[in-house]
Amino acid sequence: MSQKIPFQEAMRSQPRQLALAHTSLVRDLDAATLAAWKPGETVGIIAMGASNNSGHALVAVLAACGFRAVNLVASELLLASPGYEPADHYVIVSESGRSPEPLDAARALAPGRRIGISNFPGAQIAEVLDVALGLGGLADSGIYTVGYTATLMAYALLLDRVGLLPAAEDVARIPSIVAEALTAFDAVAAGVGRLAAAASSIDVIGQGASFASACEFALMVREGLRLPSCPFNTFEYLHGPMEAVTPSTVVVAFGDGRELGLADHLLAAGVPLVLVTAAPAADIPSAGRAGLTIVPIDPALSPFVRPIVETVFSQLVLAHAVAQLPFPLEEFRFEDLGTKIEETPAALSLPLPN
Template identity: 55%
Template sequence: MEPTASFVDAMRAQPENLARARETVLRDLASAGLPRWDAGDSVAVVAMGASLNSSHALVAALAAAGHPASGVVASDLADGLAVVRADHNIVVSESGRSPEPLAAARKLAAGTRIGISNFPDQPIRDEVDAVLGLGGFPDSPVYTSGFTATILAYALLLDHVGVYEGAAEADRIPGRVADVLRDYAEAAATVGRVLATAKTIDVVGRGASLTAAAELSLMVREGLRTPSAAFETFQYLHGPMEVLSDDDALVIFGDGREVSIPSSVLDAGVPVVLVTAADPATIPAAGHANLTVVPLPAGLGVFERAIVETVIAQLAIAAAIEHKPYPLEEFLYHQDDTKLPVR
């Protein structure tokens, strides 16, 4: 079986696991023989679950560099509900054994498929043209290290193929995560109490910050057993927010339109958490009793920020579970077809 760890242990081990992932990805890139990507080349990320959530950071970085990119639900591609004609396809499966990404990879053109996996010797190796390993470290059932390591791998991959200067970010990420784990515990405890008492939790972000928003929503559902959904910022304003009440909570990641969203719901008693690098003076509702602002360091790169926001979310989940009568690691419902056998 794959090595596993508790959520808190895997979360705390991320600086070391990310350093290992950096070394492993660099080694695999050196031997993969990947060509430089041409200007405007298109990219698809094919994945399921948490791995698909990670794709938002990659798509944002590629869009900024002028490359059309999208995240694709692997089961849609495998079953013919989606068609992908990208120049480069990134197939992500942390376990290397998720059947949907493996089946989807068979629908993609040979020579275009790059795999990313914590266990690259599993069946994913047979379905892609090159695979980047993350290091084979133990991870938690609600993914922690594998999720952030995948984002680090994106930074190194894009740097290697010449479309985004991600190597410097990847160098900083292990230390940056160590700083977050040390410095955000108090803020996370506050956010954790908000999450633990809410009946439903909406999570909002856009661009690279949709990575953490989508992943926090999934962790809330998997770990806290609380209904939750993630939304792109402007999409959220077109109706989904209308269900909010003082029994719910709203978590927002971002520095743009995100900073003014709380103003419309705080007086209705909705607890709001805003994770932002915005100047406090630009937050209209700063100081409101129902608003918790979690400030981010300035100057973070695209992948660096996605990871920092995600680790803050992990800390909040770890704090929230302290208010629940069950562990994060105990899933209620088990499916026997989401992983192929370990080989």
């Protein structure tokens, strides 16, 4: 059965819980029979919400490997004609295993190549999978913490097993890397949290795998801080959306490229910028200027580990920001919106696909 715990507790428990998730995922991968992913084929990630955000990282990494992939909003697939097959392989992601849209979308796809990633693979998601990869039934918060970071870890392990991208050395060290990030980022996140709590809106930008981090941070801000927030691809941000910023906007940028040059423009307009980057300070034109907060991250992090670290920073910002606000992170204003199927013992006892 799913277990919800407070955000702070879930966030701080990630090193221990990610180690458990790693064990669970390796066990399921060892037991799985996976169809080979061949050049010229397409992988489709099917998810909603935070899980859909994580899919941007998988698409970016696959594209860097020269492999075609698309991140599909599950509800959009429900509008397709019967028999529509947008990919050759599918990764269906639902942390709860009970999100109706991914389940309904997967049910309409041809059996045989539907891999599921879930914290509860024995929930209703089991009905629509050919291979189930479980995160281990981790205790998580209402605003996902460990479920999200564990999903990114699952992608790294999955690509290793299908022979597409060997898991980098730091994938096995994710629990300790997260533990270090929770300590190293805490002080700077406290300052950014105060900025965020006082903002009228928060724009979040990134590209590649870091676009997943931008999307997830923006979602957490809306869910947890009840502030208008929107993610943008870095280059897309320059094509109009940037015009809406004011000095009460906070811009958070994840990246080492075009993101570095935005500071001059934003700071000149009185807009504070938080730059989460692996670039050295010497490469940042506005380093040292008032209004710019630089959050340095390790340039050696591998493609899935970097967005995990970026997300841990985002989680810390959220935890510090809400301390300035008159409501808790765990209090949602709108519930019972049909985003989850009712949890039933019968569904949880379904046999898992191999």
